[in-house]
Amino acid sequence: MIIRSKAPLRISFAGGGTDVPPYPEERGGAVLSSTINKYAYATLIPREDDTINVKSLDYDIVAKYRSNEKLFYDGELDLVKAVINNMKAKRGLDLFMHSDAPPGSGLGSSSTVVVTLVGLFQRWLNIPLTDYDIAELAYKIERKDLNIRGGKQDQYAATFGGFNYIEFHAESTIVNPLRIKRDILNELEYRLLLCYTGRTRLSANILKEQVEKFVKKEKKSVEALDELKSICIDMKNALLRGHLDEFGELLHKGWMNKKQLASQISNPEIDKLYETARQKGAIGGKLLGAGGGGYLLLFCDFDKKHIIAEELEKLGGQIVEFGFDFKGLQNWVVE
Numbered sequence: 001m002i003i004r005s006k007a008p009l010r011i012s013f014a015g016g017g018t019d020v021p022p023y024p025e026e027r028g029g030a031v032l033s034s035t036i037n038k039y040a041y042a043t044l045i046p047r048e049d050d051t052i053n054v055k056s057l058d059y060d061i062v063a064k065y066r067s068n069e070k071l072f073y074d075g076e077l078d079l080v081k082a083v084i085n086n087m088k089a090k091r092g093l094d095l096f097m098h099s100d101a102p103p104g105s106g107l108g109s110s111s112t113v114v115v116t117l118v119g120l121f122q123r124w125l126n127i128p129l130t131d132y133d134i135a136e137l138a139y140k141i142e143r144k145d146l147n148i149r150g151g152k153q154d155q156y157a158a159t160f161g162g163f164n165y166i167e168f169h170a171e172s173t174i175v176n177p178l179r180i181k182r183d184i185l186n187e188l189e190y191r192l193l194l195c196y197t198g199r200t201r202l203s204a205n206i207l208k209e210q211v212e213k214f215v216k217k218e219k220k221s222v223e224a225l226d227e228l229k230s231i232c233i234d235m236k237n238a239l240l241r242g243h244l245d246e247f248g249e250l251l252h253k254g255w256m257n258k259k260q261l262a263s264q265i266s267n268p269e270i271d272k273l274y275e276t277a278r279q280k281g282a283i284g285g286k287l288l289g290a291g292g293g294g295y296l297l298l299f300c301d302f303d304k305k306h307i308i309a310e311e312l313e314k315l316g317g318q319i320v321e322f323g324f325d326f327k328g329l330q331n332w333v334v335e
Helices: 021-025 078-087 110-125 129-145 153-160 182-191 205-213 219-241 244-258 268-279 306-314
Strands: 002-012 027-048 050-054 061-066 095-098 165-169 173-177 192-196 282-287 295-300 332-335
Touching: 002 110, 002 153, 002 244, 002 295, 021 027, 021 050, 021 268, 027 110, 027 153, 027 219, 050 078, 061 332, 078 110, 078 129, 110 129, 110 192, 110 332, 129 153, 129 173, 153 165, 153 173, 153 192, 165 219, 182 192, 182 244, 192 268, 192 306, 205 219, 205 282, 219 244, 244 282, 268 282, 268 295, 268 306
Parallel strands: 050 095
Antiparallel strands: 002 027, 002 332, 027 095, 027 165, 050 061, 165 173, 192 295, 282 295
């Protein structure tokens, strides 16, 4: 028997940062995001002994563990080890994993890997978990067990899939799936442009500065986060009504506010890419994830999109084709 699992990566349109504690506990956060047809994958093959073999195809890492021992975190495959510790497998297995985007790309890839692995073990061990249970467990593994800085949106986006307006409160997280007309979705997909900046970043350092500023209640930081939440609500409403130029303008407004949160969110290379895109006809855009690198998302005039793409490639950007995903976490058995 072979068990496979996959979960989609996500693009976050607005509200990113308001899902990072302690902001949501104190003031309530909100994020608007969609999953895309780029995935994290995992395959599990049960063994008859207690050997656990793990192979990361992206990093060409192979590791061997035992199912009857607690695995300790040392910086190598810690996400995998934390899932194994939590899911309590009692027998051996061969595990293979790979992803369509590297960690630090801004597409939520690390959290998506955890969701994929949790879904894989859930199917193998027949554990009754709801989508909310899976997302919360993935959050616990990443943020509490491994103390990796970050928010809550990525785990929920990868698990649920599709377009969601997600609310974060002290005691609960609420996923609101958005029913958007097909014509609007097609037009949005047609006018969005995704550009890889050619560099990844360590989001923890950026988030550390953001959190420290909020904890100190620095006026500019608190106001920027509040404004990002307000923009998120306005963007959701614009999307539902099909007001896509307004959606693009709000992307720009959100990016200007996002840059107020920490000094490393942007840099001269990213600013040049973004300014060039705007000069050539992009209505708005933003860097995905915590900032500092990864993917730049742009909303363009339809007749300028190809011109913007050419200019960004001249500056070293890599245009990435994508489409929306609506299924979220999936797993299946190969007999």
